[in-house]
Amino acid sequence: MKVCLIGYGKLGSSIAKGLRNAGVEVTVSTLPPTDEWAREDGFSVVPMRACAEGVDLIIVAVPPSAVPAVMKELRGVEVPITSTAALVKLGELKKYADKVYRVMPSVTVEVNSSPVLVAERGGGADSVVEAVWGKLGKVYWVNERVLDAALPVVGSGPAVHAEYFRSAVEALVASGVERSLAEELARESIIGTIKMLEKYDPYKLRSKVETPGGITVEMLLKLEEEGVFGKIAKVLGEKGRELSR
Ligand SMILES: NC(=O)C1=CN([C@@H]2O[C@H](COP(=O)(O)OP(=O)(O)OC[C@H]3O[C@@H](n4cnc5c(N)ncnc54)[C@H](O)[C@@H]3O)[C@@H](O)[C@H]2O)C=CC1
């Protein structure tokens, strides 16, 4: 499979590396200075129309404000297009191309382990979209409203989740644990928790940990009293509702 990737920034570079891990041939078209970064990472960089020739799929990973210019330059190209841009709706993309999709992944595509929301089925090239994006994680076909609602947890997710990880590490360091050990302990604990969440719902998991009268319930009630978890749900939920309006 061959892919043309437009944009080699924070997300684009992760997409390119993830696709390469999976054996997909990637050609890049991007602006300076990221063209040099792509070459340094071993990708071939060419002008946009040349990039779009003879490939199975085009991935547009440019800032939302640059999408209209890129889509105009791709006008008339028959290859299906997937846009990763937040905020640029499918209706807007369809003004420029027939076979076009919105995709919402996260930078964890770099390790081939991202949820990938795709809107919407029936865009004229579903199987090639599934085949390429399926190399980067797990594909979920959804309507656009769901893609937007999920953006704060999927697209922004790694940054948000990493802040919890960081807080756990700081807590250990504050208690006198060496930072390298603290990082390892927090990471292993989170990996184990994710595996348990495949078996148990969060309420059940919490009840397995909370010893009556013990320290877990004491700490969690304190965090709840301070509104920590409610605040996360409120802010991410409000953003999802705003985006999916
Ligand atoms: N960074 C992330 O974790 C995620 C980003 N997104 C979306 O992906 C898109 C890219 O985001 P980032 O990589 O963070 O942005 P970025 O600013 O790091 O990278 C943008 C890239 O697009 C290139 N570019 C800009 N205008 C161009 C043009 N006219 N022609 C060709 N290339 C052009 C830039 O040179 C750069 O390589 C955005 O629309 C964003 O909403 C979606 C999900 C996650």
Ligand SMILES: O=C(O)[C@@H]1CCC=N1
């Ligand atoms: O922060 C942003 O706007 C983009 C979309 C999701 C992740 N990064």
